[in-house]
Amino acid sequence: MLTTRRVDAYHALTVVAPGIAERFRPGHFVGVAVGGAQTSMLTRRAFFVHDVKPDYGGTVEFVFTVGGPGTAWLAERRARDTLDLIGPLGRPFPLPRDPVTCVMVGGEYGSATLFAVADALQSRGCRVDFVLGAVSADRVFGALRARRMGETTTLTTEDGSLGMRGKVTDVLPGVIADVRADVVYACGPIETLRGVTAVAVEFDIPVQVAVEERMACGIGVCMTCVLPVIGDDGVTRMVRSCVEGPVFRGERVRFDDVGTIPFDALGAPGGGTRHVG
Amino acid sequence: MSVDMRTYLGHVELVNPIITAAGCAASGSELAQFFDLGRIGALTTRSITMAPRAGRPTPRMAETPSGMLNAVGLQGPGVDAFLERELPWLSQRGVRTVVSIGGGTVAEYTALARRLTDAPGVSAVEVNLSCPNIEDRGRVFARDGAASAEVIASVRSVMRYDVPVVAKLSPDTVDVVSVARACVDGGADALSMINNPIGMSIDTEAMRPSLSAVTGGLSGPAVRPLAVRCVWQVHAALPSVPVIGMGGVLTGRDAFELILAGACVVAVGTALFHDPYACLRILRELEELLAARGFHRLADAVGLAHRPPGSSPRHRNDLEETSL
Numbered sequence: 001m002l003t004t005r006r007v008d009a010y011h012a013l014t015v016v017a018p019g020i021a022e023r024f025r026p027g028h029f030v031g032v033a034v035g036g037a038q039t040s041m042l043t044r045r046a047f048f049v050h051d052v053k054p055d056y057g058g059t060v061e062f063v064f065t066v067g068g069p070g071t072a073w074l075a076e077r078r079a080r081d082t083l084d085l086i087g088p089l090g091r092p093f094p095l096p097r098d099p100v101t102c103v104m105v106g107g108e109y110g111s112a113t114l115f116a117v118a119d120a121l122q123s124r125g126c127r128v129d130f131v132l133g134a135v136s137a138d139r140v141f142g143a144l145r146a147r148r149m150g151e152t153t154t155l156t157t158e159d160g161s162l163g164m165r166g167k168v169t170d171v172l173p174g175v176i177a178d179v180r181a182d183v184v185y186a187c188g189p190i191e192t193l194r195g196v197t198a199v200a201v202e203f204d205i206p207v208q209v210a211v212e213e214r215m216a217c218g219i220g221v222c223m224t225c226v227l228p229v230i231g232d233d234g235v236t237r238m239v240r241s242c243v244e245g246p247v248f249r250g251e252r253v254r255f256d257d258v259g260t261i262p263f264d265a266l267g268a269p270g271g272g273t274r275h276v277g
Numbered sequence: 278m279s280v281d282m283r284t285y286l287g288h289v290e291l292v293n294p295i296i297t298a299a300g301c302a303a304s305g306s307e308l309a310q311f312f313d314l315g316r317i318g319a320l321t322t323r324s325i326t327m328a329p330r331a332g333r334p335t336p337r338m339a340e341t342p343s344g345m346l347n348a349v350g351l352q353g354p355g356v357d358a359f360l361e362r363e364l365p366w367l368s369q370r371g372v373r374t375v376v377s378i379g380g381g382t383v384a385e386y387t388a389l390a391r392r393l394t395d396a397p398g399v400s401a402v403e404v405n406l407s408c409p410n411i412e413d414r415g416r417v418f419a420r421d422g423a424a425s426a427e428v429i430a431s432v433r434s435v436m437r438y439d440v441p442v443v444a445k446l447s448p449d450t451v452d453v454v455s456v457a458r459a460c461v462d463g464g465a466d467a468l469s470m471i472n473n474p475i476g477m478s479i480d481t482e483a484m485r486p487s488l489s490a491v492t493g494g495l496s497g498p499a500v501r502p503l504a505v506r507c508v509w510q511v512h513a514a515l516p517s518v519p520v521i522g523m524g525g526v527l528t529g530r531d532a533f534e535l536i537l538a539g540a541c542v543v544a545v546g547t548a549l550f551h552d553p554y555a556c557l558r559i560l561r562e563l564e565e566l567l568a569a570r571g572f573h574r575l576a577d578a579v580g581l582a583h584r585p586p587g588s589s590p591r592h593r594n595d596l597e598e599t600s601l
């Protein structure tokens with residue numbers, strides 16, 4: 001581990017991990033073991049990669065808030081401690097071939113994953129605009145960087161302490177219309193993603209979302225991180241967000257049914273589209 | 278000095294005793310990115326069901342001290358897709374495969390076994406008896422010796438003679454030895470234990486159960502003492518029956534503990550979630566540990582903790598030679 005720093009309400013950890021840095025694509029996440037060698041916390045914690053740099057052969061940075069015991073342990077790590085992490089995990093954000101106009105929507109620390117995407121988009125000649133929001137000013141991540149990178153940056157807080165009072169979804173329709181956006185990239189709490197997707201669907205433009213589900217392994221073997229997603233064939237399946245996601249086309253995710261097994265999902269109890277027998 | 282790590286499930290030879298536990302290695306291809314599946318004793322599939330299953334709603338997982346609760350609900354592709362895609366993928370790569378099956382009735386288990394009979398690449402069949410019996414108001418088969426034996430006898434009768442049938446037992450029963458004995462009398466060639474005991478946790482913030490299914494299966498080191506106890510009791514009662522031991526194995530030491538209790542094969546489940554390389558690391562640690570204690574063969578350590586107090590560890594040739 002290289003450095004730890006505080007950014008408002010967040011902790012940022014930079015780790016020397018050349019193998020991960022080398023294969024990193026925007027949208028990837030890492031699985032971090034917490035608690036040390038004799039830990040009683042067996043499941044890895046998932047964090048989006050915020051940044052990779054070529055220093056020291058390759059470094060990886062991620063950003064987090066303290067919620068439970070795992071993140072509390074991470075917040076106490078110091079430079080030169082070692083950290084056990086696997087990655088890069090998940091499917092990254094697909095990038096458009098043409099130089100289109102992209103709106104990046106980040107809720108809370110979700111914006112951390114968007115800067116690498118924005119970088120890649122800009123190097124393809126895309127125009128990038130940001131809409132970042134959170135509950136309060138100290139939880140809006142990366143406002144300065146967004147202002148430097150984006151053509152425009154719109155900030156929202158629910159308590160009005162920074163930018164407009166309200167949610168990202170309140171300002172998003174205006175931004176999409178003003179900049180004539182071709183595509184939306186979003187990362188944040190599931191409620192935010194649901195709202196962002198609804199807006200994009202209304203404007204009939206594609207939306208790529210990076211979701212967060214409770215994960216135990218991050219590598220596709222435990223089947224705990226599923227959510228209902230509509231496939232190319234129109235069939236809803238319970239798919240693993242760690243390997244088939246975390247990035248999905250927003251309109252394919254059945255946000256209203258997250259936390260349930262939709263009755264028409266493949267293999268749903270008492271029915272399902274192709275349930276035999 | 279290298280240790281002979283070969284072991285047997287019935288008459289099926291495994292190159293070493295470390296296998297994956299049912300439902301903890303998905304289709305196999307996920308782990309193949311991390312290591313060569315041919316280097317472990319075998320891969321156990323998730324429990325295959327007749328129809329595709331979407332499983333339980335989320336949250337399906339809650340971390341608990343040294344373990345976790347899961348309520349996946351046997352999500353899987355169903356036997357057709359399994360035979361079409363997953364099993365051929367494994368058998369083409371020469372991965373020894375233990376196919377786990379799950380059903381709600383004796384007839385369903387039997388039908389599944391029949392589907393597997395002609396499928397190439399099935400090294401053994403493990404019958405997951407921790408499924409609710411639809412014909413007995415949802416009572417889990419594994420609770421009851423007679424219900425378990427009926428399933429095993431029926432599966433045994435349709436499986437090819439050269440494919441061992443393994444009965445997977447649960448610690449959630451009054452007397453695991455009597456269920457084990459009933460399964461062996463019903464024709465089980467081997468036994469595996471333990472499946473997840475049922476537990477529960479409550480989210481004290483939300484003041485609701487942590488899992489949407491309310492209860493879930495407990496796994497990880499938290500259950501290891503239960504596993505050691507079950508393997509010990511069953512091996513004491515049925516010393517000639519091969520036992521696959523599992524429950525909270527994280528290290529070679531933990532595998533050795535189950536072997537000393539009587540297991541000749543050790544399955545690794547939850548540890549894979551923490552460390553995708555766990556199987557090969559555990560195998561290496563186990564081999565080093567056996568070598569350090571002077572064992573030439575894994576088989577000599579199986580059930581060794583059952584020797585009477587005061588007797589010497591006889592198989593330890595180094596000691597034998599020097600004390601002669």
Ligand SMILES: Cc1cc2nc3c(=O)[nH]c(=O)nc-3n(C[C@H](O)[C@H](O)[C@H](O)COP(=O)(O)OP(=O)(O)OC[C@H]3O[C@@H](n4cnc5c(N)ncnc54)[C@H](O)[C@@H]3O)c2cc1C
Pocket residue numbers: 029043044045046047048049062063064065066067068069070071072109112211212213214215216246339340
């Ligand atoms: C793909 C992905 C990317 C993520 N990126 C970030 C990030 O960049 N920054 C950040 O602060 N957080 C991120 N999270 C959430 C982060 O994983 C959780 O905050 C963290 O696991 C909580 O651990 P804990 O020990 O503090 O909390 P506890 O509540 O004690 O955790 C208990 C268990 O629940 C799981 N869990 C709890 N909350 C979540 C959650 N929201 N998502 C997934 N698993 C959870 C933990 O992995 C652990 O197994 C991400 C989650 C996912 C799935």
Ligand SMILES: Cc1cc2nc3c(=O)[nH]c(=O)nc-3n(C[C@H](O)[C@H](O)[C@H](O)COP(=O)(O)O)c2cc1C
Pocket residue numbers: 222223298299300301323324347349351377405445470471472473494495496497498500523524525526544545546547548
């Ligand atoms: C997520 C998960 C899914 C499981 N799925 C199955 C299953 O499909 N069939 C089965 O017989 N056992 C299943 N098990 C039980 C394991 O095979 C094993 O018996 C148990 O978890 C104890 O081993 P462990 O502590 O090493 O995980 C599952 C366990 C977990 C944690």
Ligand code: FES
Pocket residue numbers: 214215216217218219220221222223224225240241242243
């Ligand atoms: S987190 Fe284990 S399958 Fe996705």
